[in-house]
Amino acid sequence: MRFDVITLFPELFAPFLAAGVTRRAYESKLVDVRLWNLRDYAEGNYRRVDDRPFGGGPGMVMMAAPLEKCLQAIRADQADARPVVLFSPVGRRLDHAAVERWSASDGAVLICGRYEGIDQRFIDRHVDLQISLGDFVLSGGEIAAMALLDAVARLQPGVLNDEGSHAADSFNPALDGLLDCPHYTRPEHWAGAEVPAELMSGHHAQIERWRREQRLALTARERPDLIEAARAAGRLSAADLAFLLTPDKKRL
Structure with a gap:
């Protein structure tokens, strides 16, 4: 182009x-x-x-x-x-x-x-x-x-080091148009704060569910319009909707 x-x-x-x-x-x-x-x-x-x-x-x-x-x-x-x-x-x-x-x-x-x-x-x-x-x-x-x-x-093939990077971006349809979740790296302990235990568990399904919940919580708090758009388009599962009803949107 x-x-x-x-x-x-x-x-x-x-x-x-x-x-x-x-x-x-x-x-x-x-x-x-x-x-x-x-x-x-x-x-x-x-x-x-x-x-x-x-x-x-x-x-x-x-x-x-x-x-x-x-x-x-x-x-x-x-x-x-x-x-x-x-x-x-x-x-x-x-x-x-x-x-x-x-x-x-x-x-x-x-x-x-x-x-x-x-x-x-x-x-x-x-x-x-x-x-x-x-x-x-x-x-x-x-x-x-x-x-x-x-x-x-950055959406062109071969531009990013990891071809899957942009699929995890905020607003991407692969994430149902939600904001991305928080990210952490080494060290595990820094300034009195620790990496969430779920990310250290090695349990892939648990990690993915934690990331999904963080995306939902962050989007609901900062961009509720995106939540409504995802809901209207039928992109939110029953588990997603149940999580959004929790009072504290846990861990955020």
């Missing part, structure tokens, strides 16, 4: 693409990331990409013409046109289901906005989908683009 990123700050991506386990996806081109500096497609000595908003108000607005010119260059370089995505507070919130769809796609053109926003005429003419990370505002779309790229890259 190929992701073309339109940005005013391509240098922000260099360490991101070269570090961590997901770099395998970028180096192997399983996730082919191509950076396009928007200023290369602006006119004038100052390569201006923004101007004052009509109607007044604070800040600046990214101009439509440089964005369209850059997009045209990307289209000329692509064998097949991919959807254009803008990271914006008005977009659909990115979730695991969307990441899974993107991980099996051909990619997209990712637009990293800056300033007060982008000329609406460009959005109306060219943008296919808007994505948000949540109900907060970033200085630009670069961090959001990196979040999407990272989430997609």
Whole structure:
């Protein structure tokens, strides 16, 4: 898959693409990331990409013409046109289901906005989908683009050291959309706290039941909406439902 990123700050991506386990996806081109500096497609000595908003108000607005010119260059370089995505507070919130769809796609053109926003005429003419990370505002779309790229890259075959790692992630359908359970490692005793006895038992069925209960308890406490979604979809067993009725959601 190929992701073309339109940005005013391509240098922000260099360490991101070269570090961590997901770099395998970028180096192997399983996730082919191509950076396009928007200023290369602006006119004038100052390569201006923004101007004052009509109607007044604070800040600046990214101009439509440089964005369209850059997009045209990307289209000329692509064998097949991919959807254009803008990271914006008005977009659909990115979730695991969307990441899974993107991980099996051909990619997209990712637009990293800056300033007060982008000329609406460009959005109306060219943008296919808007994505948000949540109900907060970033200085630009670069961090959001990196979040999407990272989430997609780690789902590619051979990227993680253990192929089963992402199957145990929070929100994964393999866990019925629940949050993941707490994890522990050596030493067994640390700062007056011990590893739960169930994890030290060597009894696989007991360990799996403990992990299931921890996922249920944590999700019920922090994200009850996920519990309701799992219940509505019929993904909770009778034992799960009985556990959720216990008053203390034991051991959490």
